[in-house]
Amino acid sequence: MIHYLDNTTNITSEQLHGFFVGWRNPSSSEEHLSLLRGSNHVVLAMDDDSGRVVGFITAITDGVQAAFIPQLEVLPAW
């Protein structure tokens, strides 16, 4: 089963593997966690069985008018 989180409070870099498929210089798990924490909004898709993050989407905003969605990725197996 999948459940969704809207924060990174209890997420560690160990739960972030296999993303940035096809990138020439993929971000490390630590950089991945850092960009999630630095975003104004996140949604994380969590696999209940493994406890791993299997999908994520981020947004950054000005707090009033505009929001931008830099990244959306789901692990290929999901």
Added chain:
Amino acid sequence: MRRMLDQLRAYPCVDLTCDSHLQPFYERFGMTHSVGMVLRRYMKPAVEFRRLQADEEDAGYQVILDTVAWLRSRRINQWHTPLPREDYAGRQKRGENFGLFLEGMLAAIVSLRADVPDDWTGDISSPNTRYLSTLTTAFHGRQLGKLTIEHALRWLADHGHTAVYLDCAPGFLEQYYSSLGFTRVRQQLRHYSWGSCECVLMKIEIAK
């Protein structure tokens, strides 16, 4: 995506950029096509012709060494000794060494010199001319020489130069440069430390 748009429901503008094949996916959430501009600092230009920077001089000279070794290994009778390192360093100091970069990788070098070899000084007078030498490619068989010449001529035209000279052996190389628009000025015997050879001075006028 649905959950994120729910989080962002207070924002009148929600933007993203994506490849065109992903647009149908985002249309499902009510998004529409737009036109965007992006800067990707990690992406190198496909083709770039420019002066070699100080920390690129060694890489430029290595292209010469590699080519001399390659010619020798095939017993090709050209470039018997590499250009002395100090000569290349002198050109570097004067800003005469250039490189052709393909996606950030040095693919060819050329020197665009203000001075002229002694043998040709009587033939070249105008200060607005440059003498092209040491055209050397890091890979073979990809028309890099032609590409480098084209970019060099464009650079020189943009910087107010009116003509370019070079010299080469008669025969194959003369035909090669003729095919790129150079014309023969005259031929003479030139003397080098390793011996003598017939050389043809060639010229091309460059239009602004």
